[in-house]
Amino acid sequence: MRKTPRLLEQARRVACGEVDQALVGTRVEAQGWVQTTRKYGQLLFISLRDAKGSLQVVWNAAKADAAQEIPQDLHEETVVRISGTVLARDEVNVNERMKTGHVEVALESLEVLNRPVVPTAIPVERRLRPRPGTDRDNNNNNNNNKGAKKTSKTHSGLASQAARLRSRHLDLRGAEMQRNLRVRSALLQGARSALTEDPLDFVEVETPLLFKSTPEGAREFLVPTRNGEPGTCYALPQSPQQYKQLLMAGGIERYFQVARCFRDEDGRADRQPEFTQLDLEMSFATAGDIQGVIETVLGRAVTGARTQAERFARGIETWPTSTNDKTHRTAWEASYIPAPLRAFAEVQAPFARMSFEEAMLLYGSDKPDTRYGMKMKAVKGFSRLDTAMANSKHYSARAFRIPADVASAWTPSRKVWEELAASALSDVPRHARVGLVMVRTSSSGNLEALRLGPSPPTSIVPMFKALNDDEKAELVGALGAREPGDAFVMAVCEYEGAPHRVGRDALCEALGRARVAVGEATGEKALAARARPLDIFWVEDFPMFELGENDELRSTHHPFTMPRPEDIEVLRAFRCSDTDRSANSCGPSQAEVLEIRAQHYDLVCNGAELGGGSVRVHNADLQRHIFRHVLGISEERIEAYFGHLLAALASGCPPHAGIALGVDRLCAILLETPTISDVIAFPKSVAGHEPLTGAPTRVPDEALAEYHLFARK
Amino acid sequence: MRKTPRLLEQARRVACGEVDQALVGTRVEAQGWVQTTRKYGQLLFISLRDAKGSLQVVWNAAKADAAQEIPQDLHEETVVRISGTVLARDEVNVNERMKTGHVEVALESLEVLNRPVVPTAIPVERRLRPRPGTDRDNNNNNNNNKGAKKTSKTHSGLASQAARLRSRHLDLRGAEMQRNLRVRSALLQGARSALTEDPLDFVEVETPLLFKSTPEGAREFLVPTRNGEPGTCYALPQSPQQYKQLLMAGGIERYFQVARCFRDEDGRADRQPEFTQLDLEMSFATAGDIQGVIETVLGRAVTGARTQAERFARGIETWPTSTNDKTHRTAWEASYIPAPLRAFAEVQAPFARMSFEEAMLLYGSDKPDTRYGMKMKAVKGFSRLDTAMANSKHYSARAFRIPADVASAWTPSRKVWEELAASALSDVPRHARVGLVMVRTSSSGNLEALRLGPSPPTSIVPMFKALNDDEKAELVGALGAREPGDAFVMAVCEYEGAPHRVGRDALCEALGRARVAVGEATGEKALAARARPLDIFWVEDFPMFELGENDELRSTHHPFTMPRPEDIEVLRAFRCSDTDRSANSCGPSQAEVLEIRAQHYDLVCNGAELGGGSVRVHNADLQRHIFRHVLGISEERIEAYFGHLLAALASGCPPHAGIALGVDRLCAILLETPTISDVIAFPKSVAGHEPLTGAPTRVPDEALAEYHLFARK
Structure with a gap:
C-alpha cells in the first residue's frame, strides 16, 4: 500500500466494523464513509462506516497537534x-x-x-426495512389495519422505487440492498457447495448464451451477426434446456449451472427480461431423485443465506452479550432475520406433495398458497343448478366459503366486487363461459344478498334471478354454510364442444383467482402468511398437453417432457393429422391425449412457482413422434430446429431428468422483498429500461448497417 | 425409482466405477454405457462404463435361468x-x-x-490424449523430432476437431472432455470458495448482460428490443467493467463474478465470441492487494482442479496398491496429470514481477514466454549503424542470439526465413519502418551468411550491402557472438516525427515476434516448456496511452485506469485540443503524456495474457478530464455514454482496483489443450458458427419485423 505521509507507518489496517476491545491501545488505520458527525464543544464525533459496520472516531481539538487540521466540511458519505x-x-x-x-x-x-456531491440524490438508508409483524413494523403504526398490503410505499421515509433505481449506486450502499446482495451470494455459494461436493458430485458447465433461434415458447431476444447472409442471428436462450440434454447425451451425468436466461416479454409485473436459474440435470434419475437433490441443496443454500443475514445484521445491531439469552436472541432475530429465512429451518425433507388435480380442485391454481383457507368444493343440491347440470354434462359449479368473522369485516361495494370478478374472469379460455356469484348470508343464516359478476353468460344469469325463499335456503345449503354470516363466492361454468378438462380447469382457475383476490382484500392471506411464513411443496402429475388457440395440442411445459409410463401407449398411438377420427376411429382422441399426465413437477412456495422440472424424453423415436404427430411440426422444421437434439438422443442418450429454480424469486421470497428488483443489483423496469445507465438506447444507423440491418423510420 | 419387474427389488443402486471388494456378495443395480463386449464360449463379458469408471459384468449362459435372455446386439454405447x-x-x-x-x-x-445409431458418428475415446514428454507420448513415436509442434493432429486415431465439434455430444462422452469439464468446474468452485470464505469475504454479484451500447473498445453484439423507437438496442457487455465500478460506488467493497463476456470480432484464432472471466473488484485496494488476492485464489482454484484431475484419472487407471510407492505415483502422475497442473504447486506467492519496459526490451512482448532464452539486447559497435544512429535520434537496433547448437540444427530456406520475417513485420505501425536481418556465423566465427527481411526500408538495406571483411567482423562483434556458429536476428528501426516510445515499441515488438517464431521453428520453446511447464508472473507499469490511427491518444487498456500518482499532475495539465503547443507551450506535450505509466498489471502465463487489471480512477473530475481533454470525447457523448459512471464517482465512490482473468485460457494452459475449445462444452468455430446446433441461423423477416428491422436483400 502506498504510504501517505500523514499516516503513521505502524498503523494496522482494520475494517471499521471489526474494531473491538482486543485492539485497545493499538494504532489502527481505517477507511470508509462518514455516516454522521456530531460536535460537543472541543470534541468532534465521526461515525465511520464500511461494509462490516460502524466505528466511532473522536477528534479532540484541545489535545490536537497544532499542525494537524481536520477538514470542517465532512459531509455525510465523504470517503476518508x-x-x-x-x-x-x-x-x-x-x-x-x-x-x-x-x-x-x-x-x-x-x-x-x-467527496460526494451534496446533497446526495437519495439518502443512504442505514436501516433495514421493517418486516411485517415485527415490533419495528408495529411502531410504523400500520399494524392495526389487519389487511394492509405491505409494499415499499407503506414504509414512509424511504425513497420511491423509481428514485432508488435511478440512483442505484446510492441505493446499493443502503442496508437493505447490502444485505440482500450478500444473502443472495451466500445462498448461491451454499447451493454450489452442496452440488459440487460429495455425495452429489455435480459438474458445473457453462452453456452458450449465443444460441440458435427456436420456434417454441415465449419470445426470444435476437442477436444479429455479421457472419452469414443478412438477417442471420443468434438468439439468447430462455433456458439451457437443449444444451443440458446434449450434456446428458455427452455423459456429464450430473450437470448444474447458475444460468442467465432471457425472455423478451411485454412488461409483465415483477418479471425481468434477464433472470437467473439454478439449472440442473441428472442421468438415470427419476422425479424423486431430482426432488431429493433439490431438497438437500435448498437446505444447504438457505443455511448459508441465513448465516450471512445474521452476520450482516450484527454489523447494524448486536444483542448485548450480558443478556445473551434465548428470549433476547429471538426478539433480535424477529427484527433482523426475515421470517421465511427463519422458518426454512423447520421445513422437513421430503417436502409435501400435491397432485395438479388436487391443487386445481381445492385452490384453482397450480401454484396455490395453502396457508389460508377458503378451499373450493363442488356445489350440489341447488335444484336450478342440478337441473342445468343434468341437461348438460358440460356444466359444473364450485364455490369457496368466506367465514362469517371475515365476511363481516369485508363488505365490498358493487364496484369493488365487479372489479374483482372481472379480473378473476379475465383469462377464461374461449371454450368456456364462467359466471361468478357472491352470496352473503344474514346473521340468521338466510340469503341476504346475491351479486352476479359482470356480464355472466346468459344461461347462468336466469338461474339466480328471482329466487323464492325456498330456493334461497336451498342455495345456502348447497354452498355448505356453517354459521350465520358466512359468505360464498361461486363459479358456474358452461363449456360445450371442448374436452372435459378444459371446462374444469377454466372453472377452477377463475374461482382460484377470485380466491386469491378475496384473500388479499380481506387480509386473510397476509394474516396466514405471518402465522406460517413459509409454505413449500411439490405439485406433480401435470397434464402433458393443453389446447392452443386453434384447438391444436401444445405442450403444457415443453415438448421434451416424458409422459407417465402408463400413458406412453396412448401417446404413441395418437396422430393429430387424423382429423376425422369419428369415422376412422383407430387412434385415441384429442380428449384422451389431454388426459395424459407428464412426469413433471413444480416446486411451489408461498403461492409462487419457484421452478419446475421433469423427466425428459430420452428416446429419439418418441421425441420425433411428439414433434410430428402430437404437436404437428413439419419434418422440415423438426430437422431445422431439433435435428441436433434428435441426433444426440439417438446416440445412446441415457434416461434423464432435471429442474430449474428461479433464483430471483427464491431470494425475494426468503428476504420478503416486495419485488424481485430488490434482490437484483441492477434490475430493469417493467418496460425493460435500466434507469441508471439508460439502456437500451437508439443505436446509430451505421451500427445497424454493420449487421446489414435497417430500422424502420 | 420406478421398479422394473425384471430387476430384483433388493438390488443396491451403485455407480459402475465405485464397485469394490467391500461390495462382494451384494446384489447391485448399475446403469451405464456398454463400452465393450467379449465372448468366451458360454461367457459374455460386458465392460459397463459410467462417469466414475468401468465395471466388468459377466453373463454365464450355462448357469442362466432359461427364462432370461440377454440381448444379442449390445453394441458399444448402448445404455443399459x-x-x-x-x-x-x-x-x-x-x-x-x-x-x-x-x-x-x-x-x-x-x-x-x-440404443445408439450404429456406428456412432465419431468413436467415443476412452483414453486421455498423450501429453508432451510422457511415456505414452514417446510411444507415439514423435519424440525424436525434438521440435515437433504438438497439436491434436499429431495424435493419430483421434477424430478431427471439426468432426468432434459436429458430434460434440459424443466427443463430450470421451475421456478428454469429461476430464476437462470436471476440472474446469472444480477450478471455478475452488476459486469461489476462496473468494467467498473468510478472510477474503467477497460478494458474488450478477451484473446485467443486457447492457448499454458504448463507443469504446472492440465491437459489441447488439440486441434489438421492441421497446422504444425502431433501432433501439441493448448491447452485450465486453466485460462488467462499468457495473463493477458502480458496485464500488454502491459500497459492495469486495465484488466478484464468474462473468460471461462477449466480443464480436472477426475470426481471431483461438478466440470465442462469448467467453468467461473471473472478474473482481475491491474498494480501498492497491495493485498489491489485488495481486495478493489473485495469488491466493489461484492457489486454491488450482488445488481443486488438480484434485479433480487425479480423481478422474483414477477412474481410468489407478496405481496398484501393492506398489504404491513414490516412483510409481510419479510415473502415473506424469501420464495422467497435465504438467502445468503439477507444476503450479511449486509456484510460490508472491509471483515474480516484471516491468512493461523490461518485457519489451528483453522479449519484445508485454506477455513474454521467459522460459527459453534468445533475450534481446541493443546492438552497438557496428560503425555503419552507429553512424546512422548518430545522424538521427530516431534510429535504433536490437538483436537476439540463436546459440550455435540450436542454429546448427535450424537452417531455414530463403522462403521460410522470408515468411518468418514478413510475419514478424506485419503489424508495425505506420510511423516506424523496421528492417529484419538474419546473420549466421561460420564454424570459425566469421560472418557466413546475411539475409534481409522482405522489402526492408530503403535506408536500412544499403547498410548491409557489400560489407568488407572488417565490417563483417565488426557486425559479428556488435551482435555479441559468444561462440562460433552463433546466429542472430537483428531488427533496425527508423522512426521520424513520432514520439520515442512509438519507435522503440515497434522495434521491440517486431523483433519479439521474430523471437517467438524462431523459438517455435527451432523447437527451443517446446523444449523449455517441457523443462518448466509453468511460467507465471506479473507485468506492471504499462504506458497509460498509445497512439491511435490518426495520431490521437487512446487508452492502452481502458479509460478508467488510474495513472501512477507521480504522473497525475502531467495528465491533469494536458489538453489534446491545444494543437499548436510549440507556440502556446503552457501544457505538456503528447510525447510526455505517452510516457505516463498506468497503475495497470497483467498476469502473464506461458506467453499468454491470463488477465489484466488496474487501480481505477475514482475521482469524477479526473475521469472527466481524461474523457474530455486526453481522449477528446465531446461533452455530449461523455454525458450520453458515461454520465451514470461520473455521477456514481461523484457520489462518494471509494478508491478501488480490480482485475479480470480469462477462465478459458487458464483452463487451456493448465490442461495443456491445443485450443480453448477443448475446455468449453459447446465452443464456436472461428467464424462464430456452432457446428452442433447450427447457430446462428437466418431468421424469418417477420421475426426481424417484430423489432422494426429489415435485412438488406
Whole structure:
C-alpha cells in the first residue's frame, strides 16, 4: 500500500466494523464513509462506516497537534482514511447494541479520499426495512389495519422505487440492498457447495448464451451477426434446456449451472427480461431423485443465506452479550432475520406433495398458497343448478366459503366486487363461459344478498334471478354454510364442444383467482402468511398437453417432457393429422391425449412457482413422434430446429431428468422483498429500461448497417 | 425409482466405477454405457462404463435361468441397466490398474434403456490424449523430432476437431472432455470458495448482460428490443467493467463474478465470441492487494482442479496398491496429470514481477514466454549503424542470439526465413519502418551468411550491402557472438516525427515476434516448456496511452485506469485540443503524456495474457478530464455514454482496483489443450458458427419485423 505521509507507518489496517476491545491501545488505520458527525464543544464525533459496520472516531481539538487540521466540511458519505489509537469507552458511553460499542478511536490523522456531491440524490438508508409483524413494523403504526398490503410505499421515509433505481449506486450502499446482495451470494455459494461436493458430485458447465433461434415458447431476444447472409442471428436462450440434454447425451451425468436466461416479454409485473436459474440435470434419475437433490441443496443454500443475514445484521445491531439469552436472541432475530429465512429451518425433507388435480380442485391454481383457507368444493343440491347440470354434462359449479368473522369485516361495494370478478374472469379460455356469484348470508343464516359478476353468460344469469325463499335456503345449503354470516363466492361454468378438462380447469382457475383476490382484500392471506411464513411443496402429475388457440395440442411445459409410463401407449398411438377420427376411429382422441399426465413437477412456495422440472424424453423415436404427430411440426422444421437434439438422443442418450429454480424469486421470497428488483443489483423496469445507465438506447444507423440491418423510420 | 419387474427389488443402486471388494456378495443395480463386449464360449463379458469408471459384468449362459435372455446386439454405447451380484475375481484375473479390477458382477438381469445409431458418428475415446514428454507420448513415436509442434493432429486415431465439434455430444462422452469439464468446474468452485470464505469475504454479484451500447473498445453484439423507437438496442457487455465500478460506488467493497463476456470480432484464432472471466473488484485496494488476492485464489482454484484431475484419472487407471510407492505415483502422475497442473504447486506467492519496459526490451512482448532464452539486447559497435544512429535520434537496433547448437540444427530456406520475417513485420505501425536481418556465423566465427527481411526500408538495406571483411567482423562483434556458429536476428528501426516510445515499441515488438517464431521453428520453446511447464508472473507499469490511427491518444487498456500518482499532475495539465503547443507551450506535450505509466498489471502465463487489471480512477473530475481533454470525447457523448459512471464517482465512490482473468485460457494452459475449445462444452468455430446446433441461423423477416428491422436483400 502506498504510504501517505500523514499516516503513521505502524498503523494496522482494520475494517471499521471489526474494531473491538482486543485492539485497545493499538494504532489502527481505517477507511470508509462518514455516516454522521456530531460536535460537543472541543470534541468532534465521526461515525465511520464500511461494509462490516460502524466505528466511532473522536477528534479532540484541545489535545490536537497544532499542525494537524481536520477538514470542517465532512459531509455525510465523504470517503476518508483515518488513523488513530483504539481506546476503551467510559462505561457510561458504552453502546451495548453496537459491535464496536465498547471502543472508540482517538483520531490522529484524516485524509479525504473522495467527496460526494451534496446533497446526495437519495439518502443512504442505514436501516433495514421493517418486516411485517415485527415490533419495528408495529411502531410504523400500520399494524392495526389487519389487511394492509405491505409494499415499499407503506414504509414512509424511504425513497420511491423509481428514485432508488435511478440512483442505484446510492441505493446499493443502503442496508437493505447490502444485505440482500450478500444473502443472495451466500445462498448461491451454499447451493454450489452442496452440488459440487460429495455425495452429489455435480459438474458445473457453462452453456452458450449465443444460441440458435427456436420456434417454441415465449419470445426470444435476437442477436444479429455479421457472419452469414443478412438477417442471420443468434438468439439468447430462455433456458439451457437443449444444451443440458446434449450434456446428458455427452455423459456429464450430473450437470448444474447458475444460468442467465432471457425472455423478451411485454412488461409483465415483477418479471425481468434477464433472470437467473439454478439449472440442473441428472442421468438415470427419476422425479424423486431430482426432488431429493433439490431438497438437500435448498437446505444447504438457505443455511448459508441465513448465516450471512445474521452476520450482516450484527454489523447494524448486536444483542448485548450480558443478556445473551434465548428470549433476547429471538426478539433480535424477529427484527433482523426475515421470517421465511427463519422458518426454512423447520421445513422437513421430503417436502409435501400435491397432485395438479388436487391443487386445481381445492385452490384453482397450480401454484396455490395453502396457508389460508377458503378451499373450493363442488356445489350440489341447488335444484336450478342440478337441473342445468343434468341437461348438460358440460356444466359444473364450485364455490369457496368466506367465514362469517371475515365476511363481516369485508363488505365490498358493487364496484369493488365487479372489479374483482372481472379480473378473476379475465383469462377464461374461449371454450368456456364462467359466471361468478357472491352470496352473503344474514346473521340468521338466510340469503341476504346475491351479486352476479359482470356480464355472466346468459344461461347462468336466469338461474339466480328471482329466487323464492325456498330456493334461497336451498342455495345456502348447497354452498355448505356453517354459521350465520358466512359468505360464498361461486363459479358456474358452461363449456360445450371442448374436452372435459378444459371446462374444469377454466372453472377452477377463475374461482382460484377470485380466491386469491378475496384473500388479499380481506387480509386473510397476509394474516396466514405471518402465522406460517413459509409454505413449500411439490405439485406433480401435470397434464402433458393443453389446447392452443386453434384447438391444436401444445405442450403444457415443453415438448421434451416424458409422459407417465402408463400413458406412453396412448401417446404413441395418437396422430393429430387424423382429423376425422369419428369415422376412422383407430387412434385415441384429442380428449384422451389431454388426459395424459407428464412426469413433471413444480416446486411451489408461498403461492409462487419457484421452478419446475421433469423427466425428459430420452428416446429419439418418441421425441420425433411428439414433434410430428402430437404437436404437428413439419419434418422440415423438426430437422431445422431439433435435428441436433434428435441426433444426440439417438446416440445412446441415457434416461434423464432435471429442474430449474428461479433464483430471483427464491431470494425475494426468503428476504420478503416486495419485488424481485430488490434482490437484483441492477434490475430493469417493467418496460425493460435500466434507469441508471439508460439502456437500451437508439443505436446509430451505421451500427445497424454493420449487421446489414435497417430500422424502420 | 420406478421398479422394473425384471430387476430384483433388493438390488443396491451403485455407480459402475465405485464397485469394490467391500461390495462382494451384494446384489447391485448399475446403469451405464456398454463400452465393450467379449465372448468366451458360454461367457459374455460386458465392460459397463459410467462417469466414475468401468465395471466388468459377466453373463454365464450355462448357469442362466432359461427364462432370461440377454440381448444379442449390445453394441458399444448402448445404455443399459443391469443387476447382479458382486463377486471377487480369481486372482489371475485381477486387474491391478483398474479401480474395480478386483471384482466383477455376475449378471442377473439387463434392460436396454436406449440404443445408439450404429456406428456412432465419431468413436467415443476412452483414453486421455498423450501429453508432451510422457511415456505414452514417446510411444507415439514423435519424440525424436525434438521440435515437433504438438497439436491434436499429431495424435493419430483421434477424430478431427471439426468432426468432434459436429458430434460434440459424443466427443463430450470421451475421456478428454469429461476430464476437462470436471476440472474446469472444480477450478471455478475452488476459486469461489476462496473468494467467498473468510478472510477474503467477497460478494458474488450478477451484473446485467443486457447492457448499454458504448463507443469504446472492440465491437459489441447488439440486441434489438421492441421497446422504444425502431433501432433501439441493448448491447452485450465486453466485460462488467462499468457495473463493477458502480458496485464500488454502491459500497459492495469486495465484488466478484464468474462473468460471461462477449466480443464480436472477426475470426481471431483461438478466440470465442462469448467467453468467461473471473472478474473482481475491491474498494480501498492497491495493485498489491489485488495481486495478493489473485495469488491466493489461484492457489486454491488450482488445488481443486488438480484434485479433480487425479480423481478422474483414477477412474481410468489407478496405481496398484501393492506398489504404491513414490516412483510409481510419479510415473502415473506424469501420464495422467497435465504438467502445468503439477507444476503450479511449486509456484510460490508472491509471483515474480516484471516491468512493461523490461518485457519489451528483453522479449519484445508485454506477455513474454521467459522460459527459453534468445533475450534481446541493443546492438552497438557496428560503425555503419552507429553512424546512422548518430545522424538521427530516431534510429535504433536490437538483436537476439540463436546459440550455435540450436542454429546448427535450424537452417531455414530463403522462403521460410522470408515468411518468418514478413510475419514478424506485419503489424508495425505506420510511423516506424523496421528492417529484419538474419546473420549466421561460420564454424570459425566469421560472418557466413546475411539475409534481409522482405522489402526492408530503403535506408536500412544499403547498410548491409557489400560489407568488407572488417565490417563483417565488426557486425559479428556488435551482435555479441559468444561462440562460433552463433546466429542472430537483428531488427533496425527508423522512426521520424513520432514520439520515442512509438519507435522503440515497434522495434521491440517486431523483433519479439521474430523471437517467438524462431523459438517455435527451432523447437527451443517446446523444449523449455517441457523443462518448466509453468511460467507465471506479473507485468506492471504499462504506458497509460498509445497512439491511435490518426495520431490521437487512446487508452492502452481502458479509460478508467488510474495513472501512477507521480504522473497525475502531467495528465491533469494536458489538453489534446491545444494543437499548436510549440507556440502556446503552457501544457505538456503528447510525447510526455505517452510516457505516463498506468497503475495497470497483467498476469502473464506461458506467453499468454491470463488477465489484466488496474487501480481505477475514482475521482469524477479526473475521469472527466481524461474523457474530455486526453481522449477528446465531446461533452455530449461523455454525458450520453458515461454520465451514470461520473455521477456514481461523484457520489462518494471509494478508491478501488480490480482485475479480470480469462477462465478459458487458464483452463487451456493448465490442461495443456491445443485450443480453448477443448475446455468449453459447446465452443464456436472461428467464424462464430456452432457446428452442433447450427447457430446462428437466418431468421424469418417477420421475426426481424417484430423489432422494426429489415435485412438488406
